[in-house]
Every structure is written in structure tokens, then in C-alpha cells.
Amino acid sequence: MKKITAIIRPEKLEAVKENLAEKGFNAMTIFNVKGRGEQKGICLQFRGKRNVIDMIPKIQIDIVVKNDEVETVIQTIQRSARTGKIGDGKIFVSPVEIVVGIRTEEYIEE
Amino acid sequence: MVLEAGDTAFVLICTAMVMLMTPAVGLFYGGMVRNKNIISMIALSFISLAIVTIQWVTIGYTLSFGHDIGGLIGGLDYIGLKGVGMDGDGIPDMLFMAFQLVFAAIALAILTSGVAERIKLSSFIVFGLLWTTLVYDPLAHWAWGGGWAESMGALDFAGGTVVHISSGFGALALSLVIGKRIGFGKYSMEPENITTTLLGGALLWFGWFAFNAGSALAANGLAANAFVVTLISAASGALTWMGASWIKGKPSSLGMISGAIAGLVGITPACGFVGPLAAIVIGGSAGLLCYGTLLFRIHKKLDESLDAWAIHGVGGLFGALATGVFAVAAIGGVDGLIYGNVGQFIIQGIDAFVAVGYSFVMTYILAKIIDKTIGLRVTEEEEYVGLDVAQHGESMEL
Numbered sequence: 001m002k003k004i005t006a007i008i009r010p011e012k013l014e015a016v017k018e019n020l021a022e023k024g025f026n027a028m029t030i031f032n033v034k035g036r037g038e039q040k041g042i043c044l045q046f047r048g049k050r051n052v053i054d055m056i057p058k059i060q061i062d063i064v065v066k067n068d069e070v071e072t073v074i075q076t077i078q079r080s081a082r083t084g085k086i087g088d089g090k091i092f093v094s095p096v097e098i099v100v101g102i103r104t105e106e107y108i109e110e
Numbered sequence: 111m112v113l114e115a116g117d118t119a120f121v122l123i124c125t126a127m128v129m130l131m132t133p134a135v136g137l138f139y140g141g142m143v144r145n146k147n148i149i150s151m152i153a154l155s156f157i158s159l160a161i162v163t164i165q166w167v168t169i170g171y172t173l174s175f176g177h178d179i180g181g182l183i184g185g186l187d188y189i190g191l192k193g194v195g196m197d198g199d200g201i202p203d204m205l206f207m208a209f210q211l212v213f214a215a216i217a218l219a220i221l222t223s224g225v226a227e228r229i230k231l232s233s234f235i236v237f238g239l240l241w242t243t244l245v246y247d248p249l250a251h252w253a254w255g256g257g258w259a260e261s262m263g264a265l266d267f268a269g270g271t272v273v274h275i276s277s278g279f280g281a282l283a284l285s286l287v288i289g290k291r292i293g294f295g296k297y298s299m300e301p302e303n304i305t306t307t308l309l310g311g312a313l314l315w316f317g318w319f320a321f322n323a324g325s326a327l328a329a330n331g332l333a334a335n336a337f338v339v340t341l342i343s344a345a346s347g348a349l350t351w352m353g354a355s356w357i358k359g360k361p362s363s364l365g366m367i368s369g370a371i372a373g374l375v376g377i378t379p380a381c382g383f384v385g386p387l388a389a390i391v392i393g394g395s396a397g398l399l400c401y402g403t404l405l406f407r408i409h410k411k412l413d414e415s416l417d418a419w420a421i422h423g424v425g426g427l428f429g430a431l432a433t434g435v436f437a438v439a440a441i442g443g444v445d446g447l448i449y450g451n452v453g454q455f456i457i458q459g460i461d462a463f464v465a466v467g468y469s470f471v472m473t474y475i476l477a478k479i480i481d482k483t484i485g486l487r488v489t490e491e492e493e494y495v496g497l498d499v500a501q502h503g504e505s506m507e508l
């Protein structure tokens with residue numbers, strides 16, 4: 001199993017959710033986060049005065065899927081969250097060792 | 111020229127209560143925008159109050175209430191408040207000036223609906239000065255300063271035409287010039303702080319008693335009538351809007367408070383002329399009509415973002431016409447359509463539609479001029495990060 005963590009633009013959340021649900025991925029956890037990339041935020045120029053917005057609000061989506069579903073999820077998120085401009089975000093994939101359902105007592109070990 | 115202590119005390123309090131309505135508009139609108147623009151939205155209302163105050167004491171008051179020139183505008187006799195003193199007829203002239211000032215301020219604050227989340231602050235200040243001088247002041251003169259509408263016998267007790275039609279239709283014109291918000295119709299732009307909007311709505315509802323009853327300019331029975339019909343109309347509007355939205359889904363608190371504001375707008379021109387039962391009909395119809403207008407606006411994909419047009423513009427237009435329908439001679443000395451006075455209804459219609467046309471066209475022209483010269487709108491990047499950071503260097507979320 002893999003955990004996919006996607007950092008996206010807040011306004012793209014609806015589109016990402018919709019497209020993931022269409023492919024059958026309903027379960028997810030989302031967080032309001034702030035962050036910056038290599039460009040170190042956004043620098044607004046106002047009559048020569050620099051106004052740097054350091055940490056920009058983003059949404060983080062965490063979703064745990066089977067190994068063979070990873071590519072579909074990545075492509076779905078990438079397609080629905082992309083604008084082509086700086087600040088579209090990143091997707092990280094990491095291994096998950098154990099998943100436990102608290103109610104169902106389901107115990108899945110990789 | 112004798113001062114009445116009771117009247118003076120009453121109008122002093124009313125002036126302060128109406129002043130509170132301007133920041134209340136800011137809170138009402140602030141709760142409806144995204145978190146990144148809430149400070150900007152509230153600040154715009156405070157800024158409206160500040161710039162209109164200076165405009166009004168220097169030039170605005172005299173343009174509205176100076177000696178009549180051709181029925182169109184006031185002369186410059188009171189420029190810089192020259193001759194506006196502590197004496198007066200019933201209440202001090204200075205107090206009358208201040209009472210009128212707070213009305214002008216709230217009109218400009220309502221107008222910010224049309225440019226929410228995308229206006230450049232510096233341009234708004236220039237635009238606001240021009241708009242108050244060239245749109246609000248003439249309309250105030252026409253209705254209350256001895257202009258053509260007043261001579262014709264048009265009734266506008268507390269500013270349905272002067273404040274609400276002007277700002278509502280002005281906001282529509284302004285939104286057409288500045289253009290839609292980036293991502294409008296594509297991304298969610300749902301209100302993010304509804305409790306703030308409800309707080310603003312509460313303060314508006316409270317302040318409206320002063321707005322309407324205070325317009326009697328005396329602590330008397332007419333003021334009491336205005337007070338009571340204001341209360342009734344707001345309640346009626348809240349219920350009909352909530353009921354109508356209940357049929358389509360859940361009855362939102364935002365719909366309820368919008369209905370109350372619609373009812374308050376509807377009764378504004380009528381409150382010194384109609385009785386309590388007519389107020390139920392006026393408020394209730396205003397709630398339904400404004401809700402329908404809002405749905406129409408969304409259907410047409412117009413980004414008059416916070417619905418000043420639907421609520422203040424159309425509500426004000428309806429109120430002006432309803433005054434001509436429901437007026438009773440026993441209350442305000444004039445009968446309306448249902449008591450056989452067709453003429454009054456026609457006069458109300460002419461007055462209201464001229465105000466609609468004038469405020470829409472003049473606002474459109476002024477907005478175009480500002481847009482072509484210094485630009486109404488912030489850059490795309492500034493809009494993206496939000497006006498709080500981009501225009502004020504402050505933020506609720508960063």
C-alpha cells in the first residue's frame with residue numbers, strides 16, 4: 001500500500017475530489033496547510049516596494065491506496081489540479097506498512 | 111426657528127446609530143467573501159465612511175442641500191459648512207447635516223459589493239469621491255433638497271431611491287466594468303464567515319430603526335410609525351426569503367438575514383406613509399422579489415458579488431413603487447394606488463426609474479473613466495493572494 005500526499009491549490013480541491021470520486025477513490029483526509037516552493041512564495045511589486053508573501057495557503061490531501069492504483073490517483077490529481085502556473089503543488093508517494101480499521105478491526109499488513 | 115430638546119436628542123442618537131450601519135455593511139459583506147479578503151471588505155466600509163465625511167462637509171452637503179439650481183443640484187451656499195450652525199428649525203442645522211452625512215456614507219459602503227475581492231484601494235478612494243459627488247449628491251438633492259423629484263411630489267421617506275437604488279444599480283454597473291472575479295463560476299466562492307455576516311445583519315437591523323424613524327427628524331408619532339413598520343417589514347422579509355429557499359433545499363441563515371435586509375430596504379421609502387399591515391405585504395414581497403433577483407443574477411452569471419443589486423437595487427425600486435401603492439393619507443398625508451390615487455403611483459414610477467437610469471449610467475461612466483486611467487482592478491497575482499495581504503499587508507490566514 002502507498003500513501004499519496006498531494007499539496008494543491010485550495011480552489012482546485014472541488015475538482016480533485018470530484019475526479020477522484022469518479023475513479024472510485026472516495027476516502028481521503030484533507031488539511032489546510034501553508035507552504036512555499038523553490039520560488040520562496042510570491043513577491044508582489046507595489047511602486048517599487050517589495051511585498052513578499054512567504055507562506056501561501058494550500059490544501060494537503062492524504063489518500064492511501066493499493067500499489068497498482070497509485071498511477072491512476074497520481075494522474076487524476078495531476079490532471080485536475082494543474083493550471084500550468086507556478087504554485088500548482090506537488091505529489092509525494094510513500095510506503096504504508098499497516099492499516100487498521102478501528103470499527104471493523106480489519107488489520108492489513110503489507 | 112426654535113430648537114426642540116427632545117427632537118435634537120433623538121436625532122443625535124439616530125445619527126450615531128446610522129453611522130454604525132456603515133461598518134455593519136462591512137461585516138455583512140466581509141463574512142460573505144473568502145478569508146483572504148475579509149479584512150479588505152470590512153476596511154472598505156470604514157474607508158467609505160471616512161472619505162464621505164470629508165467630501166460631505168466640504169462640498170457634498172451644499173451640493174445636496176444648497177439653494178436649488180434648476181431642480182438638479184444644490185448651490186454652493188454651504189460650501190465648507192459655511193452658515194451651517196448650532197441653530198435650526200427643530201434640530202440644529204449642524205445635526206441635520208451630520209444625519210444626512212451618515213446616509214451618504216452607507217450608500218458608498220453598499221456599492222463595494224460590486225467590486226468585492228478585486229478592487230484596487232487607491233482607485234476606490236478616487237472613485238468613491240467622484241461617485242458621492244456626481245451620483246449620490248444629485249439624487250439626495252432631487253429627493254430632499256428641493257430638486258425636481260421633491261417638487262413633483264415623489265415620496266422617499268428614508269432613502270429608498272437616494273441610498274438603495276443608487277448604490278444597488280451602481281454596484282451592478284461597477285461590477286460590469288471591473289469584470290468577474292478570477293475563477294468565478296469555476297471555483298467555489300462560498301461565504302467563509304457566516305457568523306460575521308449575521309453580526310453585520312444584526313447591526314444593520316438595529317441601525318435601520320434610526321435610519322427610518324430618524325428620518326422623521328423629530329421624536330413624534332410619525333417616527334414611531336416608521337419604527338414599527340420597519341420592524342414588521344424586516345421580519346416579513348426574513349420569513350418569505352427563508353421559506354422560498356426552504357422549498358429548494360435547506361433554509362440557510364444567510365437567506366434569512368438577506369430577506370430581513372430586503373424587507374428593510376423595501377420599507378425604507380415607505381415607512382412614513384404606510385401602516386403595519388401594508389408593511390407585512392411590502393417586506394414579504396421584497397423578500398421574494400430580491401431572492402428571485404439573486405437567482406436570476408446567478409443564472410445570468412453576473413458577478414455582482416454580494417448582491418447589492420438584488421437586495422438594495424431591486425428592493426429599493428420595489429419599495430419606491432410600493433410606497434405609491436400602499437400610502438395612506440392618515441399617516442403621511444398622501445394616498446396611494448389602492449386608495450384611488452393613481453397619480454402618486456405614476457410619480458413614484460417616474461422618480462424611481464429616472465434614479466435607476468441615472469445611477470446606472472453615471473456609475474458606469476465614472477467606473478470606465480477610472481478603469482481607463484488608473485485601473486480599477488488589482489493584478490492577477492494580487493487577486494490570487496487576496497486583497498488583505500496585497501492591499502493592506504494584513505491577513506487572517508498567513
